[in-house]
Amino acid sequence: QQQVRQSPQSLTVWEGETAILNCSYEDSTFNYFPWYQQFPGEGPALLISIRSVSDKKEDGRFTIFFNKREKKLSLHITDSQPGDSATYFCAASGNSGTYQRFGTGTKLQVVP
């Protein structure tokens, strides 16, 4: 059973556009949501994260919007650049001692 779901599976945007990546979860005890960025041939790397007490987290061009009631969150990448082309994983975990559950990823391509 997939506890963390992501959509779309792949996304193509033009350079300068805003890319929106979606994530949803089922377990209401999840309270921490990191996003990881993975380039081909590399392992995922932490990009940005949010805790369930917040509804928004911003870091430069990357913003997470979080809706606790609907158990949904999204990653917005504004002014997308070709260097943002990568696979993005949404993850979720609960209280200390529980490991992170990962979604299936969204492969983003930014076309110049």
Added chain:
Amino acid sequence: GGIITQTPKFLIGQEGQKLTLKCQQNFNHDTMYWYRQDSGKGLRLIYYSITENDLQKGDLSEGYDASREKKSSFSLTVTSAQKNEMAVFLCASSRRTGSDYTFGSGTRLLVI
């Protein structure tokens, strides 16, 4: 800065063979993880370890063994390689279970 190293980067095995993958980290992190990455299926947890000599099964532990001989190293054994086990195996570590992960660059397994 620390580093997490996976060896080998590429591993070619024969069906039925026992294969071992190794991971070393110098962050002094308590928890280490082994994930398997298949296209379209995201990251699935095989085993994790919260301290030296500890082992916890993940969602995909059948067909695998693991060993945490010391805090800095975590090895994974494929007990009998199968043709459908062509995947990338990712090792990760975190300061404590559930906190942010640092991933290695992966071991790519091909079974012939």
